[in-house]
Amino acid sequence: MTVNDVVILVLVAGVAWFWWHQDRFHRRALALAKQACDRASVQLLDDSVGLRRLRLARGGQFGVQIVRVFGFEFSQTGANRYAGTVAFSGQRLQSVDLDLSRPLLAG
DSSP: OOHHHHHHHHHHHHHHHHHHHHHHHHHHHHHHHHHHHHHHTOEEGGGOOEEEEEEEEEOSTTSEEEEEEEEEEEESSSSOBEEEEEEEETTEEEEEEEEOSSOSBOO
């Protein structure tokens, strides 16, 4: 096994770990979005969340942490669509926001 083989193996393992870790956040964001919609008596549209933003920020144990923002859409009546977000800062939940101030699409 050469040094190049080891580097490739480490890179593949790192990408696999990151993908697995990201999937955990995605599942957690979906559960939190469903919970927030249930509490607000609104309907989570498409039963899904999507990654909107992924960036590095100062803070955390190593001085840098990953900030993830997942977006989703919900509706009060089925005629309007509104945007919501679930944000994580490092491992911690930063916020769950249902923005009723601006409809995305009026029916």
